[in-house]
Amino acid sequence: MASGLNLTTWLAWAQAAIVLDLESGGDTVKCAAFDGSPVPNLDTDTIYGAAPWNAGELAGGGYSAGGATVAGIAYTIESTRLVLRHTAMSTANVTGDLRYLVFWDDTVGDRVVFVADLGQEFPLLAEPLNVSSPDGLYRIRR
Amino acid sequence: MPEPTAEPLFDPTTGKLRDRAGLLSTARGIGPAGEQLLADTADARVTRTDAGVNVQLRGVDVGGS
Numbered sequence: 001m002a003s004g005l006n007l008t009t010w011l012a013w014a015q016a017a018i019v020l021d022l023e024s025g026g027d028t029v030k031c032a033a034f035d036g037s038p039v040p041n042l043d044t045d046t047i048y049g050a051a052p053w054n055a056g057e058l059a060g061g062g063y064s065a066g067g068a069t070v071a072g073i074a075y076t077i078e079s080t081r082l083v084l085r086h087t088a089m090s091t092a093n094v095t096g097d098l099r100y101l102v103f104w105d106d107t108v109g110d111r112v113v114f115v116a117d118l119g120q121e122f123p124l125l126a127e128p129l130n131v132s133s134p135d136g137l138y139r140i141r142r
Numbered sequence: 143m144p145e146p147t148a149e150p151l152f153d154p155t156t157g158k159l160r161d162r163a164g165l166l167s168t169a170r171g172i173g174p175a176g177e178q179l180l181a182d183t184a185d186a187r188v189t190r191t192d193a194g195v196n197v198q199l200r201g202v203d204v205g206g207s
Contacts, residue, residue: 003185015166031160062170081203090194101197118186128194 001040005138008046018108022084024073027058027107031089031131032067033058036121046112048104053112053135058096060126067091068131070103084142087119088132097121114138 012018021027030048045052048066057065072087081142101116114137180188187198189193 005197005202005204018149042187083201092194095194098195098197101199116185116197118188118197119183120181122180122188122195124195130194130196130197132197133199133201137199138202138204140204142205 001042001115001117003114003116004042004101004116007043009111009113012111018111020105020111020113022073022105022113023075024071027105029070029073029113030104031065031070031108032065032104033091033094033096033098033100033129034102035097036067038100039102040115040117042115048102048106048110048112049105050110053102053104058094058098058124058129059097060093060095060124061094062093062128063089065102066106067102078136078139080142082142083136084135084138086133087128090128090130092128093113093126093131094124097123098129103137119134 009018009020013020020085022029025038032048032053034053035056035058037056040052047053058069058128068089068091070086070089072085074085076083097122099118101118102112103114103116148192176191178190180190183200185200187200189196189198
């Protein structure tokens with residue numbers, strides 16, 4: 001699976017069945033870290049806490065279930081693209097074999113918005129996990 | 143006249159290799175900046191440093207052509 005948007009969430013948003021306010025000051029958006037055990041389908045796996053995003057989450061003394069809160073979210077128009085940016089995150093003392101980063105809306109139905117697939121597992125043993133998106137998390141072209 | 147002693151390439155104190163410029167890099171792939179590249183794909187660049195595991199997401203382009 002490649003990284004991408006959750007289409008079911010975005011369909012519901014487009015049809016006004018839900019209203020997501022992702023920018024800072026709006027909804028609380030979190031970034032949960034999972035190992036490689038989930039078998040995700042971005043078309044259907046819509047909710048954090050429901051399969052497959054209900055098992056395989058990383059742990060550790062500094063990691064709380066659900067992951068870190070994503071701060072500084074902002075949309076900006078850059079050339080021909082609408083870009084979502086966020087502040088870099090750092091979580092101390094994380095343990096597990098990282099593969100997926102799941103961005104989900106803790107305010108609106110635990111909706112999964114975006115999933116990053118690292119393609120393989122990366123072991124962490126009680127060490128910091130730092131996540132950034134220097135080029136934006138996603139970019140919507142006109 | 144004694145021959146000049148060549149500086150050893152391997153520094154047993156640091157476990158690193160020394161190049162001719164005297165710069166150090168490790169034998170385990172950790173560069174001078176202390177960064178070990180774990181993966182570099184279309185989705186993310188993953189490295190390990192003293193600060194932990196660092197994931198730089200590349201972002202995803204949606205729509206357009």
